[in-house]
Amino acid sequence: MKVTEKCDIYSYGVVLLELLTGKTPVQALDQGGDLVTWVRNYIQKHTLLPGLLDPRVNLEEETTVSHMISVLKIALHCTSMSPSERPTMREVVLLLLESNEREGHLNLSPTHDTN
Numbered sequence: 001m002k003v004t005e006k007c008d009i010y011s012y013g014v015v016l017l018e019l020l021t022g023k024t025p026v027q028a029l030d031q032g033g034d035l036v037t038w039v040r041n042y043i044q045k046h047t048l049l050p051g052l053l054d055p056r057v058n059l060e061e062e063t064t065v066s067h068m069i070s071v072l073k074i075a076l077h078c079t080s081m082s083p084s085e086r087p088t089m090r091e092v093v094l095l096l097l098e099s100n101e102r103e104g105h106l107n108l109s110p111t112h113d114t115n
Helices: 005-021 035-045 062-078 089-102
Strands: none
Touching (some): 005 035, 062 089
16 A cells, blocks of 8 residues: 555544544444444444543533534544545645634634734
């Protein structure tokens, strides 16, 4: 298998899924065998919550959950089965920044010092 940017994007999506779910990238075979399959199966069989997101996170706060779901959608896009459907890393960064700003979190845009 040739390593490409699209492979890196897939791996980045897996890392995002690990952070969101609190699960390891390899799951028991009865759960799909890998995290991406587990997440996709979970979404097909259930709603997004409550069992999908890491229970160690305060899921009582709506903005936190909303932001996590937004990032989950980005992660699923990154782990698309077809490499051609995966975004570029530049697009991923823009999507994450947009999600962050939409949820009212810290503005991570570069600032310029006018001194």
